[in-house]
Amino acid sequence: MTKAASTRITPYGAPDRAVSANDAAALLGSLAPLLHDWLPRQRWFAGKGRAVTGFVPVTVTELRPTHAGDPALLHLLVRVEQGAAGVSASAGDCYQLLLGVREALPPHLASARLGRATQGPLAGLTVYEGLHDPSLAELLLERLRNAGSWGPLRFGRARPIPAGLTGKLLDAEQSNSSLVYGDAVHGNAAHGDAERGDAERGDAYILKILRRVFPGPHPDLELPLALAAEGCDRVPAPVAWFEADDPTGGDETLTLGVLQPYLRGSRDGWQLALAALGADREFTSEARSLGRATAEVHLALASALPTVTLGRRQTGQLAHGMLGRLDTAAQAVPALIPYVPGLRAAFDALAGLDEAARGRPAQRVHGDLHLGQALRTPDGRWSVIDFEGEPAIPLAERRRPQPPVRDVAGMLRSFDYAARSHEPWRADWATRCRAAFCEGYAQASGTDPRSEPELLRAYETDKAVYEVLYEARHRPAWLPVPMAAIRRLAGEHQ
Template identity: 40%
Template sequence: MTSLHGLLAGWITGQRWFAGKGRAIDDLSVETLTEIVAGDPGLVHLIVSVRQEERRTRYQILAGLRDHLPDRLKHVGIGTCEWGGRERHVYDAMHDASLTEHLLRGMDADRRVNGVAFHRVAGVSIDTTQRSLVLTAEQSNTSLVYGDAYILKLFRQLNAGVNPELEIITALAGAGSAHVARPYGWIETGLDGEPTTLAIMQEYLPNANDGWTMALTSVRDLYACPDAMPAEDAGGDFAAEAGRLGQATAQVHRELAESFPTGVVEPPEIKRMTERFRRRLDRAVAEVPPLARHAEVAARAYDRMADLEHEITVQRVHGDYHLGQVMRTTGDWVVLDFEGEPGQPLAERRALDSPLRDVAGMLRSFDYAARHLLADRPGAERLEGRAREWAARNKAAFLAGYSEGGGHIRGADAVLLRALELSKAVYEVVYEARNRPSWLPIPLAAFGDEG
């Protein structure tokens, strides 16, 4: 009979959240195995370590155990192996509401099971009768929605340490921020001697709309309008919402600065940052030759950044900010996913940075919203002007809202913002060339003018 190790090695490579696709597994070991629920069905928590060549990555798995696997769970079966002296079915327990209810109960009771600790945020109550449903859209994590009350995000890849998202949402919610979903609980363990976040549960926003979907609706409406109609007269004009989003972004940045330490970057370090940008640009040109004809635009922006003679204020930031990370509720914009860029070391994700990095990320997201519907579309060149018009209008509205909300983009700030935008676009060029070649024109368009 196949061992548990063998089952996991064969199953894990097919999961959307597995980061090592396309490379053979050289070794898989179970670092920890914690029985959360005994019996039939049973629930075990696993941390597995996967080695592929020189890289070793830890993954988190909640496995269910049953003597007989019902039809409704066969699609998430992992296999059968000997467990406790008898053959048992092993499967992905995130899809079994009869087991995931124990996660709610554990947080509500501040339960501890060996090395796995469940925590409830002080001052909240958790309705343990809510049943879960798996969201299938996410790739790097797995999320459960409990009724219309909570959403629990389980981090599949584990890095030792407290996740930045847990730090930020608990601090901002504690300070009364209107722009974060209320936290209810979290799950953690010890890893390499550090408390390590396994999952976070927040308020679910069932009636909210995400910013990316709203923006695409606006773009579709504009593309359906006669060419002569200005963007502001289109039925789905997004500019007012872009302005409100800018205000909310500035408020979140202010709240982050009030809740966490801040610092400054002196001109010598700014020059070193610029050199890193230049080296990244050189590597990108070598990998993606079409970028070469635009490289001078980025180089000039980096030169202006290197000439800055004033220090830059740095603080905690979102770190991976775009239209897919914000939700429009009936009251205001709410910001999600403060974990930073998945796959980066936690120390880098926690590092202080200019808030303009988030601003640059959102400006790039407006360009993506405007242009991605043109990829592989017949007659796309006819709509290029419409795309530029929509992006420019909404970027201007976002920046105006950011200023109204207390954000500052003047003089040296504008120089830094432009450099950050183009650095982000350089990253996007490499990403699209590797993963979605038909989308390569989207980031290349960022170099079309000097801004």
């Protein structure tokens, strides 16, 4: 069942004319021809390659109705149908859209244009990506500053947010969209503040707008909130967030956006690692402190949120899942086939571990840890970001406790990737970074990830298998990177 619009849809130019809530569908009639063309081209659209067959409004909210020529801001949760006709609409992914509506677009917003609506309540008006419009970005921050409900949307806040900040959409290749808000007087924080050396300027924030949304607690809000409550300062603590009620009428909310402090002048670990490689510099000291930061996050997560002990059966299930993913990948990428026996041995070793009988601790983890998820501020301190986990995995699975070594394996693979993306390939550089990271982790947590080599190797292998499949599908030129790891990991078991 489609939930109808919760606030009135006011046709542009006629602010007094209330339109019935059922006209959410009519509004989609205005937007659908534009969305058909625009949505599949968005970086964050996960359903690429499958034809879009329809749109079903889940909630439609006017964050600002049109008034006296000001642009309108429409907030939409839209289910995107991609199946054959007749397939249940509830099967489609739900996306969050923030659309601006104006009579005509000023030149600086030309690149944000979806098009001019030709039918329905918006006929004759221009629809555009609202987040590009500074005035609409400010409006969204105002809703967060004031907290409270707005139609089906609920805005929550942990701390006061200063007034008068201006927003700018990050121009990053992301699976979501982020806006950076900063002090207009000093220029916006999004504009290369590292180069301008303005680390001392007033507060700045980053608002992450989640694009593909799901009912249930979202780890990108849940985990940073839990870490902040635990006093862990390795993660920018959420300042505000917004959510929607479960459109199916259930108790679960949909997390839509999270505002966090913006770490001015920071660079991510991937950029820093490549810069070090380019300058023929070691990265072991950075890797060691990153290991410590990761361990601190893990310790705080284990203390803030429930932990479990995985017995032999669950460890066997873990290994079974890894074996299944290997089989799937080998069917899709024939280059893997010669290595399958060696790789299977890594997973069999995990299933057969004696320690499995005693139980293995599992806890909430980051779930997608790599060098790009660590930011280093100019004072040399690492923070960890982006706790949404691997977006392709169902939310419930992402929130399951897992051995923390899963994150360690992710970071170790990332050092390998960094070294391999540099010419000439610096395998020794990556080996030293990997060792330093584990040392730092052991110093802070008391547990060296290398003390259980079978577990670490199984997780590294699982990750490398995932990478092979990903690269074969999306970036064939990168395939040699995980294949080199596959040869190493398979060899260790022959």
